[in-house]
Amino acid sequence: MNRTLLLFIAFIPLNSFGQALKIGELNSYKVFPAFLEPYKKGMELAVEELNSASAKFVELVVRDDGGTPGDAVRVAEELIARERVNLLMGTFASNVGLAVSNLAAQRKVLFLASEPLTDKIVWENGNRYTFRLRPSTYMQVAMLVPEAAKLKKKRWAIVYPNYEYGQSAAASFKKLLAQAQPGVEFVGEQAPALGKIDAGAVVQALADSKPDAIFSALFAADLQKFVREGNTRGLFRSTAVFNLLAGEPEYLDTLKDETPDGWWVTGYPWTEINTPEHRRFRDAYQKRWNDYPRQGSVVGYTAIYAAAEAARKAKSRDTEKLVEALKGLQMGTPFGAIQWRAVDHQSTMGAYVGQLAKKNGAGVMVNWRYADGAKFQPADEEIRKLRKE
Amino acid sequence: MAILSIRALAKAYGGVKALAGVSFDVAAGEIVALIGPNGAGKTTLFNVLNGQLAADSGEVLLEGTSLVGCAPHRVARLGVGRTFQVAATFGSMTARENVQVALQAIHERHYKAETFLERVGVTERADTPCAAFAYGELKRVELAMVLAQRPRLLLMDEPTAGMAPEERGALMTLAAELARSENIAVLFSEHDMDVVFGFAQRVVALHLGEVIAEGSPDEVRSNPRLREVYLGDA
Amino acid sequence: MTSSAVLLQLLNGLAGASSLFLVAAGLSLIFGVSRIVNFAHGSLYMLGMYVAVWLSGRVGFWAAVPLAALAVAVLGACIEASLLRRIYRAPELLQLLATFALVLLARDFALWAWGPEDLLGPRAPGLAGAVEIAGQAFPQYDLLLILAGPLVFAVLHFVLTRTRWGVLVRAATQDREMASALGVNQRWLFTGAFTLGAALAGLGGALAIPREPASLGIDLALISDAFVIVVVGGLGSIPGAFVAALLIGVIKAFCIGLGYSKLTLVAEFVVMAIVLILRPWGLLGRPQAEVRGTWTEVPIGRLSKRGAIAIALLALLLVVLPSLPDQYVLVLATDMLVFALFAASLHLLMGPGGMASFGHAAYFGLGAYACALAALTLHWSTAAALFTGWGAGALGAAIFGWFCVRLSGVYLAMLTLAFAQIVWSTVFQWDAVTGGSNGLVGIWPEEWLASRTAYYYVVLMVCSYAIFLLWRMAHTPFGYALRASRDSPLRASALGINVRAKQWESFIIAGSAAGVAGALFAFSKGSISPETLSVQRSVDGLVMVLLGGAHTLTGPVWGAAAFTWLQDTMARSVEYWRAGIGAVILVLVFARWRFSA
Structure with missing residues (x-):
């Protein structure tokens, strides 16, 4: 029996604190529902598992943050001041995540940023009270780069949504690929506005730059439009494509029979991961919700467990003790064991890297492998410099 | 002495000449009527005089100062008051406030709004919003505002249009008295010939943008050119 | 190519x-x-x-x-x-x-x-x-x-x-x-x-x-x-x-x-x-014929005795608010006050000015960003940073307003929107200065003002004073001249009022007030991002003003408070809160219109 399962079992005698751990969760449920509804289900599953019939170990208070930093800060204040939660959790968009992280530092409250991908939340704007679960933009890019370098393609074009996530994905990719494969050329760059890609014109412009390969950070509706136009116009026939996040069921499932073959992506091949810890999670999730888990489900589920683990280790509800407990905390997740790095408060949760394929008119990931987040990090020294510590 | 001197004033819309070289003077204390059929160029002339429209050529002098190229508010501050064909007042304000705005616009602190409302006879309704006024009263309020400007030249574009016949005489009597007592030059356009011949000291007749007759009411009345235009006499 | x-x-x-x-x-x-x-x-x-x-x-x-x-x-x-x-x-x-x-x-x-x-x-x-x-x-x-x-x-x-x-x-x-x-x-x-x-x-x-x-x-x-x-x-x-x-x-x-x-x-x-x-009327448009007689502006009344008592009571309540055990009330009240000032500044343009602005968030955002930059990069004091926000709002409004007052009606509104969007996209993409889509973080007031209570009092004082000034303005010669320019631009200019100049001044005043609101907002949140000057914020402002009544003096302030409170409560307790707010707005629109018609 592996350690993960042991950890789950270890929760049983945890109700000795009397009072439940109160988690204040805020997220942009109305703005990014496709990702966040499964996320919420994942959280609720974890809460139900942790709370036995007789005793309540965690109490979850969920709020919609309105999708803007200004509203999110107010909602977070409500959770802190009125609900008196023990820690904050959640947020999706980078700007909202950063705003709440900044408030957490000011009010000295633990903030477990589950979703936001921005590197800054643990680097430039990192602070004592903020921890982040998901693999960052940098990490996910770094996971794809070795595969990209293997292909030895010379001419690369880049397309990304024009906001921080896309910009930093593009910048990291250019930097890391140039290191891995000296002499690579970047021949075209397209940065359409998020959610408003003019796919026909973008595909045409990419084709005109005659690339050997394309790196894309598009997702959601932009990705769908890009794929369909690219298929129609034959853009992908002779070009290799690397696309962050496109293997996540949230985005992959919408592509259906348009799913392009052979793209390298990061994602979550939920049907095929058969480790005991994942099988257990998947079965429980399907049983509870009569639906299959998405990437968001895993994130929500794991975030709740992370908070609970920290409380267990700290044996306290006190913020400072929780912070210390999270530093270096090791825990099990559906993806396997992870650690919360003390150096930058980033968890080592990884992602699955693989290729897209079509199967029965739907997209799946093949040739996949798990990329452990611990292996795709810059040197500690570099991080300390960024964190100005 | 001439308060207003107009010299060879011309204005065309596309190819249509609305004013084709108009020249005449108005002296202090004098009441001059501007007559002519519709489309003769009366309103265009008023709009050029108060700066709403730019003339193509010609000169407008107010006591020797050129008004050409001045914006309406500049013209107003130089001493030209104007009433509109459809009385223009500030509907969201009371009669008193309307007059106060006029006083404030020229930074007048000496006079009170009541003075002017009294002169036009709307004191008892001074605190009623203008939106609730009957049209005849509105014309009086407008006149009070213009008087509060203390103009040297008063332009009245069809002052009695839209008024009941019995009100017309009263309004014009009022205007004439004020012109005389304040020594204001008055230029008004009018269709009602009873008003014109009852109140004007001099008449200028416009037709197709040109002055076709000018003189005392009697002289103009008997002018053959004018009879031709108005009555179609051959 | x-x-x-x-x-x-x-x-x-x-x-x-x-x-x-x-x-x-x-x-x-x-x-x-x-x-x-x-x-x-x-x-x-x-x-x-x-x-x-x-x-x-x-x-x-x-x-x-x-x-x-x-x-x-x-x-x-x-x-x-x-x-x-x-x-x-x-x-x-x-x-x-x-x-x-x-x-x-x-x-x-x-x-x-x-x-x-x-x-x-x-x-x-x-x-x-x-x-x-x-x-x-x-x-x-x-x-x-x-x-x-x-x-x-x-x-x-x-x-x-x-x-x-x-x-x-x-x-x-x-x-x-x-x-x-x-x-x-x-x-x-x-x-x-x-x-x-x-x-x-x-x-x-x-x-x-x-x-x-x-x-x-x-x-x-x-x-x-x-x-x-x-x-x-x-x-x-x-x-x-x-x-x-x-x-x-x-x-x-x-x-x-x-x-x-x-x-x-x-x-x-x-x-x-x-x-x-x-081309102020678009490529193939024509000057709009004025719609006559559908709606006349009603007078802006002075504060009645009852109204004054209500406001005095409210002020008293606001002063003692921090003694309540629930600290969140202060956070919400801070937001309400900031948006009340924002709405009151927009109202100066929309009510007395008669100019609908679809881009009022531009001045709010300029104020917020200028204040944040003064505090973060120049390390100015909180007070100096707030003044910077005031100046930035005024400057932005002076530049944009100069063009806007040359138009009227929907065209004017759309030009304000265009300027706001141009500012928004500049802020969104100018990473080096504005932090791009992430914005700027770490904008907190000085230590002695940083607690919720202390900062609440700062906001209360600044906002109520600024709102008071804006209210009083309606009955100053400037306010009269502005309303005169709205009621009848022809008449106003024939009286010697420089209509465009008055409208431009009102833009500057409104912009500076919105800039102050933005600066206060930045310090209350500790961070700002481009959404501070997004279309959504401009629309929120419009809704606040209209909800309270554009033709009243105090209405927009109540509208802002009600809207902020409604959004806060609805988002927490109702799943379809957007629809909830929509329904409330519809009911209010019909009630208001039936009431005044």
């Missing part, structure tokens, strides 16, 4: 222009006849998409397209007959508010009916592939779209010039009163125009599904595009909308083709600003 690339990008631009034209034509038609700026037009397009995707799974794509257009047309007719018909005589801005409520309702309806995920429609059967043009593959379906725009244009042109109904529509567009004097049955005319406009929006949405997934955010994205096209083309002018759609579609395609894809964020607004500055 090679010549084949130029040709293909031109075709891409034309294909994109077609569906935009359909939406813009409908919007223009509705505006022309009823003078209603239909904010919900993007929602009709969105519903057209969803219905078409849903139907194409049942009856096939080609049958789904006309059926979806028909369904949206029927919905449009119902909306017109049951809601809008009642408020044609209401002030323009109240109508705008009602259509905005419809946006909220439609969005949550779609969420409820079709769920949160984006739905991409099927490829069009028979036109699924590509044809070769100049050596490159070009989608067959896009060729159909390229033809659809001119085709619909031709049909509309025929209907408007050759049928009796069309002639009446054009008559009403040029002069509504004249048309009604000629014995036109307005009711039938308005319902007809709205139905046709809705059908066009539905058709545009349905035709888009093979290229674009139906998604919940498409409504507002589309309505701003459509507004821009209608305004650039000239309000009420269908040919104008056609030309503008082509112009903007092609310009965007070439931005992408030439490698300046980041410019697409702002290209249309730059085009709109340039067009409005050079």
Whole structure:
């Protein structure tokens, strides 16, 4: 029996604190529902598992943050001041995540940023009270780069949504690929506005730059439009494509029979991961919700467990003790064991890297492998410099 | 002495000449009527005089100062008051406030709004919003505002249009008295010939943008050119 | 770019222009006849998409397209007959508010009916592939779209010039009163125009599904595009909308083709600003005939004795608020005060100034960013940073206002929007200074002001003093001159008031007050991002002012407080809170209109 399962079992005698751990969760449920509804289900599953019939170990208070930093800060204040939660959790968009992280530092409250991908939340704007679960933009890019370098393609074009996530994905990719494969050329760059890609014109412009390969950070509706136009116009026939996040069921499932073959992506091949810890999670999730888990489900589920683990280790509800407990905390997740790095408060949760394929008119990931987040990090020294510590 | 001197004033819309070289003077204390059929160029002339429209050529002098190229508010501050064909007042304000705005616009602190409302006879309704006024009263309020400007030249574009016949005489009597007592030059356009011949000291007749007759009411009345235009006499 | 690339990008631009034209034509038609700026037009397009995707799974794509257009047309007719018909005589801005409520309702309806995920429609059967043009593959379906725009244009042109109904529509567009004097049955005319406009929006949405997934955010994205096209083309002018759609579609395609894809964020607004500055009535528009006698401004009363007592009591309550055990009340009250000042500053323009601003967030955001930069990079004191925000708001308003006061009505409003969007996209992309899409973090007041209570008192003092000054302004000579300029610009200038100068001054004052609100906002949140000056914030401001009543002095302040509170409570306790807010707004609009009519 592996350690993960042991950890789950270890929760049983945890109700000795009397009072439940109160988690204040805020997220942009109305703005990014496709990702966040499964996320919420994942959280609720974890809460139900942790709370036995007789005793309540965690109490979850969920709020919609309105999708803007200004509203999110107010909602977070409500959770802190009125609900008196023990820690904050959640947020999706980078700007909202950063705003709440900044408030957490000011009010000295633990903030477990589950979703936001921005590197800054643990680097430039990192602070004592903020921890982040998901693999960052940098990490996910770094996971794809070795595969990209293997292909030895010379001419690369880049397309990304024009906001921080896309910009930093593009910048990291250019930097890391140039290191891995000296002499690579970047021949075209397209940065359409998020959610408003003019796919026909973008595909045409990419084709005109005659690339050997394309790196894309598009997702959601932009990705769908890009794929369909690219298929129609034959853009992908002779070009290799690397696309962050496109293997996540949230985005992959919408592509259906348009799913392009052979793209390298990061994602979550939920049907095929058969480790005991994942099988257990998947079965429980399907049983509870009569639906299959998405990437968001895993994130929500794991975030709740992370908070609970920290409380267990700290044996306290006190913020400072929780912070210390999270530093270096090791825990099990559906993806396997992870650690919360003390150096930058980033968890080592990884992602699955693989290729897209079509199967029965739907997209799946093949040739996949798990990329452990611990292996795709810059040197500690570099991080300390960024964190100005 | 001439308060207003107009010299060879011309204005065309596309190819249509609305004013084709108009020249005449108005002296202090004098009441001059501007007559002519519709489309003769009366309103265009008023709009050029108060700066709403730019003339193509010609000169407008107010006591020797050129008004050409001045914006309406500049013209107003130089001493030209104007009433509109459809009385223009500030509907969201009371009669008193309307007059106060006029006083404030020229930074007048000496006079009170009541003075002017009294002169036009709307004191008892001074605190009623203008939106609730009957049209005849509105014309009086407008006149009070213009008087509060203390103009040297008063332009009245069809002052009695839209008024009941019995009100017309009263309004014009009022205007004439004020012109005389304040020594204001008055230029008004009018269709009602009873008003014109009852109140004007001099008449200028416009037709197709040109002055076709000018003189005392009697002289103009008997002018053959004018009879031709108005009555179609051959 | 090679010549084949130029040709293909031109075709891409034309294909994109077609569906935009359909939406813009409908919007223009509705505006022309009823003078209603239909904010919900993007929602009709969105519903057209969803219905078409849903139907194409049942009856096939080609049958789904006309059926979806028909369904949206029927919905449009119902909306017109049951809601809008009642408020044609209401002030323009109240109508705008009602259509905005419809946006909220439609969005949550779609969420409820079709769920949160984006739905991409099927490829069009028979036109699924590509044809070769100049050596490159070009989608067959896009060729159909390229033809659809001119085709619909031709049909509309025929209907408007050759049928009796069309002639009446054009008559009403040029002069509504004249048309009604000629014995036109307005009711039938308005319902007809709205139905046709809705059908066009539905058709545009349905035709888009093979290229674009139906998604919940498409409504507002589309309505701003459509507004821009209608305004650039000239309000009420269908040919104008056609030309503008082509112009903007092609310009965007070439931005992408030439490698300046980041410019697409702002290209249309730059085009709109340039067009409005050079041609104040759009490319093919005409100066609007003034609508007479539908609504007269009512006087702004002085504070009654009862009102003064209520305000004094409220002030007392606000002063003792920090003694409540619930600290969150202070956070919420801080937001309410900041937005009350924001709304009061917007009200100066909209009420006494008579100028609707769709881009008031620009000054709020400029204030917030200037304040944040002063505190973060220059390390100025909190007070100095707040003053910087004040100055930045004033400066921004001075520059933009100078151009805006040369226009009037909807054109003025759209130019304010264009400027706000230009500022927004600059802030969004200027990473080095503004922090780009992430914004700036770590903007906290000095230590001794940093607690919730201390900062609350700062906000209370600054906001109540500024609001007091704005209120008092209505009865100063400046306020009178401003209202005079609104009531009758002709009369005001004939009295010696420099109308544009007064309006420009009001812009500067309003901008500086909004700048202060933005600066206070930045310090209360500790961080700011481009959403501080997004369209959404401008729209929120409009809703606050209209909710409280643009024609009252104190109304906008109550409106801001109520809106902020409503949003806070609704978001917490009601799942479909957007629809909830929409419903509340609709009820208030009708109550207000019935009450005042």
